[in-house]
Structure formats: structure tokens, C-alpha cells
Amino acid sequence: MAYRKTPSVQGRLDAAREQLVDSATAVVAEAGWSGASVTVVAAAAGMSVGSVYQHFPSKSALAVEVFRRASGREVRVLSEVLAHGTGDPLERLAHGVEVFARRALENRGLAHALLAAPADAAVGRERLEYRRRYRAAFARVVREGVAEGLLPSQDADVTAAALTGAIGEVLVDPLAGPGEDAAGALVAELLAMSLRCAGAPPPAPAARPACPSDDEGLR
Amino acid sequence: MAYRKTPSVQGRLDAAREQLVDSATAVVAEAGWSGASVTVVAAAAGMSVGSVYQHFPSKSALAVEVFRRASGREVRVLSEVLAHGTGDPLERLAHGVEVFARRALENRGLAHALLAAPADAAVGRERLEYRRRYRAAFARVVREGVAEGLLPSQDADVTAAALTGAIGEVLVDPLAGPGEDAAGALVAELLAMSLRCAGAPPPAPAARPACPSDDEGLR
DNA sequence: CGAAGGTCTGAACGGTGGTTCACTTCTTCG
DNA sequence: CGAAGAAGTGAACCACCGTTCAGACCTTCG
Numbered sequence: 001m002a003y004r005k006t007p008s009v010q011g012r013l014d015a016a017r018e019q020l021v022d023s024a025t026a027v028v029a030e031a032g033w034s035g036a037s038v039t040v041v042a043a044a045a046g047m048s049v050g051s052v053y054q055h056f057p058s059k060s061a062l063a064v065e066v067f068r069r070a071s072g073r074e075v076r077v078l079s080e081v082l083a084h085g086t087g088d089p090l091e092r093l094a095h096g097v098e099v100f101a102r103r104a105l106e107n108r109g110l111a112h113a114l115l116a117a118p119a120d121a122a123v124g125r126e127r128l129e130y131r132r133r134y135r136a137a138f139a140r141v142v143r144e145g146v147a148e149g150l151l152p153s154q155d156a157d158v159t160a161a162a163l164t165g166a167i168g169e170v171l172v173d174p175l176a177g178p179g180e181d182a183a184g185a186l187v188a189e190l191l192a193m194s195l196r197c198a199g200a201p202p203p204a205p206a207a208r209p210a211c212p213s214d215d216e217g218l219r
Numbered sequence: 220m221a222y223r224k225t226p227s228v229q230g231r232l233d234a235a236r237e238q239l240v241d242s243a244t245a246v247v248a249e250a251g252w253s254g255a256s257v258t259v260v261a262a263a264a265g266m267s268v269g270s271v272y273q274h275f276p277s278k279s280a281l282a283v284e285v286f287r288r289a290s291g292r293e294v295r296v297l298s299e300v301l302a303h304g305t306g307d308p309l310e311r312l313a314h315g316v317e318v319f320a321r322r323a324l325e326n327r328g329l330a331h332a333l334l335a336a337p338a339d340a341a342v343g344r345e346r347l348e349y350r351r352r353y354r355a356a357f358a359r360v361v362r363e364g365v366a367e368g369l370l371p372s373q374d375a376d377v378t379a380a381a382l383t384g385a386i387g388e389v390l391v392d393p394l395a396g397p398g399e400d401a402a403g404a405l406v407a408e409l410l411a412m413s414l415r416c417a418g419a420p421p422p423a424p425a426a427r428p429a430c431p432s433d434d435e436g437l438r
Numbered sequence: 439c440g441a442a443g444g445t446c447t448g449a450a451c452g453g454t455g456g457t458t459c460a461c462t463t464c465t466t467c468g
Numbered sequence: 469c470g471a472a473g474a475a476g477t478g479a480a481c482c483a484c485c486g487t488t489c490a491g492a493c494c495t496t497c498g
Binding site for chain 2: 118119120121124128131152154155158159161162163164165166167168169170186189190192193196197198199202
């Protein structure tokens with residue numbers, strides 16, 4: 001034998017793979033799945049088409065990896081907030097919705113690709129799986145809220161599905177357009193809606209003890 | 220001239236076009252947009268590939284027609300119930316959600332194709348438009364509810380988007396599997412969730428004004 | 439009937455885009 | 469250095485699918 005894989009080579013290989021996945025993610029966020037042809041992705045990663053197939057057996061496999069990484073990040077963040085955040089279940093739910101929505105709004109392209117954009121079959125299957133995880137995370141905190149008497153008895157899975165769908169729907173459409181300041185208001189509304197959806201007691205009408213956030217017309 | 224289009228010929232033509240759209244709809248409901256190649260659709264309609272192009276200038280145009288017809292039916296039914304049904308806005312909202320969900324569950328394949336399945340760009344654009352209509356219909360009744368003091372002040376568009384998204388999400392996944400009886404329970408839960416989402420007063424606890432909201436541990 | 443002018447057919451075409459592979463370039467180690 | 473063998477390249481390949489078109493077949497009316 002006159003050649004063996006040395007650590008530096010392996011490092012370069014790993015880095016190239018990383019670079020490939022990152023570039024592909026950027027392309028997907030920018031141009032959607034349909035715009036992410038092997039040719040384009042390879043070019044973005046600064047490698048040849050053939051090299052792509054050194055790292056992944058097929059375009060589908062690469063797409064799935066891209067999806068998993070990005071979705072994995074989001075699920076992790078959301079779960080963390082919902083499960084191990086501070087405050088009672090309601091506060092955590094509120095915080096979770098806000099974080100989820102804010103992150104999505106900050107990277108609309110990627111969010112759209114992950115949540116809604118047309119994708120090939122393999123990615124579609126993965127998407128179902130990850131939606132299930134979003135829902136599981138929401139469902140858990142809803143169940144906790146019910147158990148603690150903060151929320152009315154309900155089917156937590158349906159509520160969780162609704163939250164996932166609702167947030168996705170609100171985000172998919174240019175409801176807020178490219179606006180940045182509108183995003184804040186949108187998130188606030190989304191949050192209020194989410195709490196109602198889970199059956200949290202209404203904040204304002206009950207009594208306004210210490211909530212000075214009345215609509216003072218500030219756009 | 221020695222030939223002019225006679226009514227019977229025109230009738231045959233129209234019938235063929237109808238047949239084509241219906242068959243295409245069936246194929247889409249069964250196999251999704253990706254399974255609806257021109258070849259397959261033509262075969263299903265009992266005509267040759269070439270004839271398809273006598274009725275539509277392109278595959279996209281046919282797909283859009285299929286989408287419009289099916290979605291148009293749903294929007295019409297939903298709007299009718301929401302806008303001109305009986306009862307106050309809350310009752311109409313409840314009824315609307317139920318009708319929407321029940322119809323979708325009765326034809327999951329088509330519902331999925333209309334609401335969620337990957338489709339080509341033209342259909343995607345159309346989908347955005349129709350989602351807007353669903354939302355407009357929901358938003359209207361929510362606004363009425365707010366105006367009549369039945370619902371708390373809120374951004375009706377966000378709530379409407381949430382309802383659309385929530386129902387879609389609940390339907391997309393095999394939450395209820397192929398079950399028939401489970402559908403009833405699912406619709407009931409969906410309905411309760413929708414009312415909460417819009418901020419309708421809780422049904423059971425409200426009825427007991429004397430603050431008897433004790434958690435009696437029921438499940 | 440038969441000429442005129444439709445409708446209908448399906449094999450062939452062309453564009454797109456994933457995949458391959460013969461070849462070049464680089465790295466390792468005796 | 470130079471043999472061995474991996475990494476890297478990109479033009480060619482191929483499968484798929486929407487679209488076309490030359491000809492077959494049908495309907496109308498003088």
C-alpha cells in the first residue's frame with residue numbers, strides 16, 4: 001500500500017462536506033428547493049458536480065441532510081424553550097411561540113422552505129416527521145398547562161397541530177411583507193392568538209391589573 | 220364553406236372537456252400533482268395526449284383549472300355557511316369549521332392536493348389566492364363576532380390565517396388515519412379549538428358563574 | 439357523393455436535470 | 469522519486485415529460 005487517508009485529508013473532506021451542506025442550505029433559502037439543482041449547488045460550494053456525489057449518494061440525500069440540519073436546529077431551540085424554559089407552562093408556551101415565529105421571520109426564505117415550499121418526496125416525508133416533533137413539543141407544554149389547571153381540558157395534540165399550522169400559515173404569506181417593524185406587531189398578535197387557542201384566560205377583559213400595553217395607536 | 224360547428228359537435232366537445240377536468244381531478248386526488256402526468260390524465264379521460272391540448276394550451280392551464288374548480292367549490296360552501304348561515308357569528312363560525320373539516324376528511328386526497336401537496340408554480344400561485352379567500356371568509360365572521368361583542372378584540376386576519384392553517388395541519392397528517400369514527404371526535408376537538416382560538420368564552424366553565432372551576436382531575 | 443374543414447391520434451422531438459465515468463490531479467509512503 | 473491509489477473534474481449520458489405535427493378519421497353541406 002502506498003496511500004492511506006491521513007487526518008489532514010480527512011479534515012479537508014469533512015470541511016468540504018460541511019461547506020457543501022451550508023452552501024446548499026443557502027441556495028435553498030434563497031431560491032427554494034426547485035432552484036437548488038445539483039449544478040447550482042455545486043457551483044455555490046465551489047466544487048464540481050461530480051464531487052457532490054462523493055459526499056452524498058444522490059441529490060435527494062443531500063436535500064434531506066439540508067432539511068434535517070436546519071429543522072433540527074429549530075426543533076431543538078423550540079423544545080428547549082418549551083420544556084426547560086423559565087416560568088409556568090403558559091409563559092413557556094408564549095415564549096416558545098414568540099421564539100419560533102421570530103426566528104422564522106428572521107429567515108423567511110429558509111422558514112418557507114422548511115415549512116411549506118414544494119420539495120421532493122424524500123424531503124416531504126422528512127417534513128412530516130419534523131412537524132410531528134414540533135407538535136410533540138407544543139403538545140407537551142399544553143398537557144402540562146392542563147395538568148396544572150392553567151388551561152381547560154382539551155386534546156393537546158389537536159391544539160399543538162393547530163399552533164404549528166397557524167404559525168406556518170401566518171408566516172408563509174406575505175402578510176407582513178418584507179416589513180421589519182410590522183413583524184413585531186405580527187408576533188404579538190400571533191402570541192395572543194396562540195394563548196387563546198390553547199384556552200388561556202383572556203388577559204385584558206378580565207381586568208387590567210398591571211398590563212399597560214393598551215393599543216395606544218402606535219401603528 | 221362546407222362545414223360549420225353544429226350544436227351537437229359543440230356539445231360533444233364540451234362534454235369531453237368536462238370529462239377531462241373530472242378525470243384529472245380524480246387523478247390528482249388519487250396520486251397527487253406529481254402523479255398527474257399528461258399521459259396518465261389523458262388515459263384516465265379516455266383520450267389521446269394530443270387531444271388534451273385541444274382543450275388546454277398547456278398542462279399548467281389544466282392543472283390550474285382543476286385547482287380552481289375544486290377550490291372554488293370549497294370556498295363557496297364555506298363562505299355560504301359563514302356569511303349567510305343561521306345563528307350568530309359564533310354559531311356560524313363553528314358550523315363553518317365543521318363543514319370545512321368534514322368535507323376535507325371525506326375526500327382527504329383532494330383536500331391534501333388543494334391545501335398542501337407539492338404542485339407546480341402556477342398552481343402554487345393559485346393556492347395563495349384561494350388561501351386568501353378562505354381567510355377572508357373566516358376573517359369576516361370573526362370581525363362580526365368582535366363587533367357584536369361575542370369575541371374579544373383581535374386581529375381578525377391573524378385569527379383567520381390560524382384557523383386555515385390549523386385545519387390544514389390537522390388534516391394533512393394521518394392524525395385520524397383512515398378511521399371513520401375517529402373523524403367525528405377529531406372534528407369536535409377541532410371545533411372546540413377553533414372557538415378558543417377566536418376567543419369565544421369557554422362553554423362549560425362559563426356556565427358555572429360561581430367560580431367553581433375546580434380541577435376535578437377528569438383525565 | 440365529395441370537397442372542405444374540422445377533430446383525434448400517438449410517435450417523435452426537445453429541454454431539463456440527475457447521474458455516471460474516463461480521465462486528470464493530488465497525496466502518501468517505500 | 470515514483471508507484472499506488474484516492475480525490476476531483478465536467479462533458480456525455482440517459483430517463484422523463486411536456487409539447488408538437490403530419491396524417492387518419494369524421495362531420496357538414498352543396
